[in-house]
Every structure is written in structure tokens, then in C-alpha cells.
Amino acid sequence: MPAATTARRNSRFWLYAPFGLLALLAAGWSALWFMARGKVEQHLDAGIAREAAAGRNWTCRDRSIGGYPFRIEVRCAGVTLVSSRWGDEVKIETGPAVAVAQATAPGHLILQATGPLTATLPAKQNADLSWSALEASLRLTTSGFERISLVVREPVATLRTPDGADGSLRTESLRSALFEAHLRPNQQGYASQQAIDVALSTKGAVMPVLDGLLGDDAPSDLDVQATVSQSFAFRRGFNPDALESWRTANGGIEITRLGLLKGSARLEASGRLGLDEAHRPAGQLDAAVAGIERVAGIRVGGLTAGLGALLGGRANAAQSNAAAGLTPLPPIVLREGRVFLGPLRLPLQPLRPLY
Numbered sequence: 001m002p003a004a005t006t007a008r009r010n011s012r013f014w015l016y017a018p019f020g021l022l023a024l025l026a027a028g029w030s031a032l033w034f035m036a037r038g039k040v041e042q043h044l045d046a047g048i049a050r051e052a053a054a055g056r057n058w059t060c061r062d063r064s065i066g067g068y069p070f071r072i073e074v075r076c077a078g079v080t081l082v083s084s085r086w087g088d089e090v091k092i093e094t095g096p097a098v099a100v101a102q103a104t105a106p107g108h109l110i111l112q113a114t115g116p117l118t119a120t121l122p123a124k125q126n127a128d129l130s131w132s133a134l135e136a137s138l139r140l141t142t143s144g145f146e147r148i149s150l151v152v153r154e155p156v157a158t159l160r161t162p163d164g165a166d167g168s169l170r171t172e173s174l175r176s177a178l179f180e181a182h183l184r185p186n187q188q189g190y191a192s193q194q195a196i197d198v199a200l201s202t203k204g205a206v207m208p209v210l211d212g213l214l215g216d217d218a219p220s221d222l223d224v225q226a227t228v229s230q231s232f233a234f235r236r237g238f239n240p241d242a243l244e245s246w247r248t249a250n251g252g253i254e255i256t257r258l259g260l261l262k263g264s265a266r267l268e269a270s271g272r273l274g275l276d277e278a279h280r281p282a283g284q285l286d287a288a289v290a291g292i293e294r295v296a297g298i299r300v301g302g303l304t305a306g307l308g309a310l311l312g313g314r315a316n317a318a319q320s321n322a323a324a325g326l327t328p329l330p331p332i333v334l335r336e337g338r339v340f341l342g343p344l345r346l347p348l349q350p351l352r353p354l355y
Contacts, residue, residue: 029069030068030069032103033068033069033072033103036072036103036106037065037068037072040065040072040074041065044060044063044074048060054236054237055083055084056081056082056083056237057081057082057083058079058080058081059078059079059080059081059082060074060076060079060097061076061077061078061079061080062075062076062077062078063075063076067100067103069103070102070103070104071100071101071102071103072100072101072103072106073098073099073100074098074099074100075096075097075098076096076097076098077096078093078094078095078096078097079093079094079097079113080092080093081093083239088121088122088123089120090119090120090121090122091119091120092117092118092119092120093117093118093119094113094114094115094116094117094118095113095114095115095116095117096113096114097111097112097113097114098111098112098113099111100112107139107140107141108137108138108139108140109137109138109140110135110136110137111135111136111137111138112133112134112135112136113134114134115129115130115131115134116128116129116130116131117129117130123161123162124161124162125159125160125161125162126159126160127157127158127159127160128157128158129155129156129157129158130155130156131152131153131154131155131156132153132154133151133152133153133154134150134151134152134153135150135151136148136149136150136151137149137150144185145183145184145185146184146185147182147183147184148181148182148183148184149180149181149182149183150179150180150181150182151178151179151180152178152179152180153177153178154175154176154177154178155174155175155176155179156173156174156175157173157174157175158171158172158173158174159171159172159173172208172209173208174205174206174207174208175205175206176202176203176204176205176206177203177204177205177219178201178202178203178204179200179201179202179203179205180199180200180201180202181198181199181200182198182199182200183196183197183198183199184196184197185197186227194229194230194231194232195227195228195229195230195231196227196228196231197225197226197227198224198225198226198227198228199223199224199225200222200223200224200226201221201222201223201224202220202221202222203221204219204220204221205219205220205221205222206219206220207220210262213295213346213348214262214265214292214294214295215293215294216262216263216265218262218263218265219262220260220261220262221260221261221262222258222259222260222261223257223258223259223260224255224257224258224259225255225256225257225258226253226254226255226256227253227254227256228251228252228253229250229251229252229253229254230246230249230250230251230252231246231251232249233245233246233249233251234246239355240355243275243279243354243355244279244355246275247274247275247279250274251274252272252273252274252283253272253273253274253283254272255269255270255271255272255273255285256270257269257270258270258285258287263291264291265289265290265291265292266289266290266291266292266326267287267288267289267290267292268287268288268289268326269285269286269287269288269332270285270286271283271284271285271286271331271332272284273285273334275354276335276336276337278337278353279353279354279355280334280336280337280351280352280353280354281334281351281354282334282335283333283334284331284332284333284334285331285332286328286331286332287328287329287332288326288327288328288329289326289327289329290325290326290327295329295341295346329341329342330342330343330344334351337350337351337352338350338351339351
């Protein structure tokens with residue numbers, strides 16, 4: 001074979017070799033993507049089967065898995081949960097939802113859902129939640145999760161409860177311009193209790209109960225930072241069994257900061273909350289306020305004036321710990337289903353058992 005012909009063939013080989021290598025890489029990547037797609041489908045089916053065995057039946061209507069070549073996308077035309085494990089049936093439905101993970105980072109999931117969410121609850125109650133945008137971010141590891149974040153824009157929640165023998169419904173509504181929630185494992189003092197750090201915030205919230213309590217209908221900004229201990233109880237979901245396990249394990253919520261801004265009113269508080277034997281919220285908060293004249297019709301000035309006589313040395317401690325410009329209140333105590341401000345029981349509806 002002439003040397004010139006061999007040289008031409010060699011030059012053509014190097015000309016086409018990159019395209020051949022690219023084709024091999026594309027074929028290999030496609031094979032890996034379809035393997036990953038199959039694994040995702042298997043995990044979804046196994047998870048739905050485990051939930052069904054536990055009495056929670058999930059349905060992803062018109063499920064599809066796509067996103068080739070660089071993402072894995074699981075889409076549902078609607079999501080439904082039906083549970084009857086604890087007696088009366090609970091049914092929750094929402095609109096289209098999608099979960100997305102990059103093929104190169106499968107442990108980071110982005111979830112988006114379209115409202116409204118509707119729920120049929122025990123005792124003939126029903127609720128719905130709507131929003132303009134909902135997005136969640138989950139960073140998962142082999143041992144659990146690294147961080148969970150949820151952002152909901154313009155949420156509106158409505159609860160309808162039967163009121164009287166005539167079948168009429170009592171309606172309670174909450175709405176906000178923005179709600180955010182962030183969770184991550186606690187790596188410091190509560191690590192041995194498998195605790196989770198929680199940060200919640202809402203902007204421009206309208207909460208009629210709070211309006212009536214403070215006599216002010218201005219929108220509220222709320223910021224909460226807390227640590228939930230004994231979080232292992234919630235590994236299988238947030239349900240009555242999990243709540244009871246958490247209560248008996250002496251689980252609690254250590255609130256390091258609760259900040260409320262409502263018009264000219266300001267409140268800061270900290271304390272600990274949990275559940276009593278009747279499954280009602282219980283605990284104590286130490287709070288300080290500014291710009292609040294009355295709480296449930298009780299003059300704040302009269303309370304603070306008598307603080308020293310009622311609480312003795314604790315009043316001085318509260319005064320010294322109050323932030324600049326804030327006036328400390330008597331302790332806010334949740335006890336036996338009632339709310340007390342110091343020794344005075346506030347004229348509020350009794351606290352309901354959570355389960």
C-alpha cells in the first residue's frame with residue numbers, strides 16, 4: 001500500500017475519532033441515565049408500597065419520569081394522600097407537582113407544586129391552602145438530610161369547622177405575602193438528642209386571632225428560631241403516632257427567638273413548649289413588648305406596674321434581660337389547655353388536643 005494512501009487514512013482517522021468518542025460517551029451517558037431512571041422508579045414504587053402498609057395511600061396521577069439528558073424529573077398531574085390509620089379518614093389532594101434532581105447531584109432535589117391543596121379532616125372539618133408559588137429544596141445524604149427549605153408565596157389557608165346543630169360552618173382564615181421554613185440537623189449542644197434547628201418566618205401575615213388578641217389589624221411579620229429535640233420520633237412522618245412517641249420521649253421545642261412586628265407593636269420572646277398528657281400545647285414563654293397597649297383587653301401597663309409584687313425577684317431578672325426599648329411581661333404560660341399571662345388567665349378559646 002502506498003505510503004501516501006496510508007497517511008491519508010491516518011489523517012481521516014484522527015479527523016473522525018473525536019466524533020466517534022463523543023458518540024461512545026453519549027451512548028454511555030444515555031445508558032447511565034436510563035439506569036438511574038429505573039432506580040428512581042423502583043424507589044418510588046417501594047416507598048409508595050411502604051406507605052400503603054402503614055395505612056397511608058399515595059397516588060401520583062399520570063406519573064411520568066423524564067428530564068433526559070441532564071436531569072431526572074418526576075411529574076404528577078396531581079397528588080393524593082388518603083389515610084384512615086387513626087380512625088376517621090383524612091384525604092389530602094393537590095394540583096400538579098414536579099420533583100427535579102440534576103443527574104450529577106442526585107442528592108439535591110427541587111420540588112414545585114401547584115395549588116390549591118384541599119383536605120378533608122375528621123369531625124367533618126375541611127381545609128384548603130392556595131398559593132401563587134411553592135418551591136422546596138432538599139439536600140439529602142446517606143444518613144439523612146443536610147438541609148430542607150420551603151418557600152411559599154402568597155399562601156392563604158382556610159379551615160372550616162361545623163358550628164352548631166344547623167350544620168353551619170365556622171371559617172377561620174390566615175394569609176401571608178411570604179412564608180419560609182428552613183430545617184437542618186443540630187450539630188451543637190442538642191446533637192445527642194437528634195435535634196433539628198428550625199427557622200420560620202412570614203411577611204405581611206393577616207391572623208384574625210392575633211388581631212383580636214392585640215386589638216390591631218395591621219399585617220404582621222413573624223420570625224421564629226427554635227430547636228426541636230428528640231426528632232427521631234418523626235422519621236416516619238408527622239402523625240399522631242409520631243407526636244405521641246415524641247411526647248413520651250420528652251421531646252420539646254426550645255424557642256431561642258420569637259420576634260413579632262405588627263404595625264407599631266413589637267414583641268420578642270423565648271422559652272420552651274411541648275405537649276401535656278392530654279396532647280395539648282404546654283410550656284412557658286418569657287416575653288417583652290413595645291407599642292402594645294392591651295393583650296386580650298387587659299392593659300399591659302397595669303400588668304407591668306404590678307410585676308414586682310406578683311413575681312418578686314423574677315421581675316428584676318426579666319427587666320435586666322429585656323432588650324432596649326422593650327417592657328417585659330409576666331410569663332406566658334400554657335397550662336391545662338389554657339393561656340395565662342402571669343397569674344391571669346386570658347379570655348381565649350381552650351387549646352385543642354393536637355391528636
